Amino acid sequence: MIKFNRVFKVYEKNIKALDDINIEIAKGEFVFLAGPSGAGKSTILKLLYREEIPTMGTIFIDNKEITHLNEHKMALYRRSMGFVFQDFKLLFDRTVFENIALPLVITGISEAYTKRRVAEMIEKKGLKGKEKLNPWQLSCGEKQRVAIARAVITSPPVILADEPTGNLDEESAWELMKWFLELSGKGTTIIFATHNRNIMEKYGKRIIRLKEGKVVEV
Ligand code: ADP
Numbered sequence: 001m002i003k004f005n006r007v008f009k010v011y012e013k014n015i016k017a018l019d020d021i022n023i024e025i026a027k028g029e030f031v032f033l034a035g036p037s038g039a040g041k042s043t044i045l046k047l048l049y050r051e052e053i054p055t056m057g058t059i060f061i062d063n064k065e066i067t068h069l070n071e072h073k074m075a076l077y078r079r080s081m082g083f084v085f086q087d088f089k090l091l092f093d094r095t096v097f098e099n100i101a102l103p104l105v106i107t108g109i110s111e112a113y114t115k116r117r118v119a120e121m122i123e124k125k126g127l128k129g130k131e132k133l134n135p136w137q138l139s140c141g142e143k144q145r146v147a148i149a150r151a152v153i154t155s156p157p158v159i160l161a162d163e164p165t166g167n168l169d170e171e172s173a174w175e176l177m178k179w180f181l182e183l184s185g186k187g188t189t190i191i192f193a194t195h196n197r198n199i200m201e202k203y204g205k206r207i208i209r210l211k212e213g214k215v216v217e218v
Contacts, residue, residue, distance in 0.1 A: 001027055002048070002158075002189070007057030009043050009213075017043040019213035021057070025191060027157075030184040032200045033193040035210035041193035044210075045160045048191070049081055050074055079107060082151030082159045086166035088143045090135040090150075097122070097131040100149045107154070121149040141172030148179055158189045165196055173199065 002025040009018040018040045025031050033041045046052040047059060050066060059066050061077075069077060082103075083089070090099050100121055104114045122128055125145040135143055144164065151159060161180070165173035177199060184190050194200060200207055209217040 001025070001060070001062060002191075003060040004044070004047075005058045005060070007047065007054045007059060009040075009047065009052065010055045016213050018047075018054070021213075021215060023208055023215060023218075025189065027062075028184070028187045028189055030180070030190045030203075030205045031192070032205055032207045033191060033210065034195060034200060034207050035216075036195060038212075039210040040213040041210060042162055043213075045162050045191065045193060048160060049078060049083065079103070079154065080156050080158060082154070082156040084144075084147050084151050084159065084161040084164040086163035088135070088147045088167075090143060090146060092135050095132050095134060096127060096138070096146050099135060099146055100153060102150060103154045117153060118149075121153055125149045140167050141169065141175070144168055144172060144176060148176065152179075152183065156188070159183060159191070161190065161192045161194075163194055164192070165194065165199060177203075 002023075004021045004023045007018055007021040008016075010016050021040075021044065033044060035041055043052065047054055048061075050069070053067055066074075066077065091102070097118055101114050101118045104117060122131060125148065127142065127145060127149070130138065130142065135146060138146065144167070147164075159180070165176055168176065173196070180190055180192065181203070206218065208215060
């Protein structure tokens, strides 16, 4: 379970990004974070993977307070999460294979297992034949498939997605949604920030709507 308790985030120059956020997200839940640009969606995700820390307030994951984890514990904790971003965040000097393998390589798992598991992901995501290409040689939809394969290769219990459909054509966006729903069906917690109304309204999932750093509707 993920819980934000009276969380405030003020960036430099007194920019209030989050203003008293209190939310709970159950294990295995699929929830949308909605709201216009600047509402605070990315900041909530950044606090969850601790790229940022709250100015005030506490964040619990499975009853553990994550604000004060040391770097070692934080690294372990981050491994329990998969990330999917609008701009894919792929490594452009590495191949498709190496990009997808990265989370496994970091954990020091055997090369044989890594090869097998990456091959499985490549097959599943329809990327066969592209293993040795660099991401810049792929279409946007393919880049996002590589990003998803990388995000899920370790089967993380939580997936954080920040406008993952933002750069995709409609068909790729629906394909991506299909994968998220499949993961959700297997019990993965998914937190999906978007302002794409079509996508949010189609699935009947809980929507946490933000405006100017406040939750205005759940
Ligand atoms: P959203 O994801 O909903 O577009 P963000 O969480 O990115 O919103 O931003 C919320 C507010 O915080 C915005 O006003 C934004 O300009 C500001 N902000 C975000 N990141 C920073 C930063 N690193 N430094 C200063 N202000 C920031």
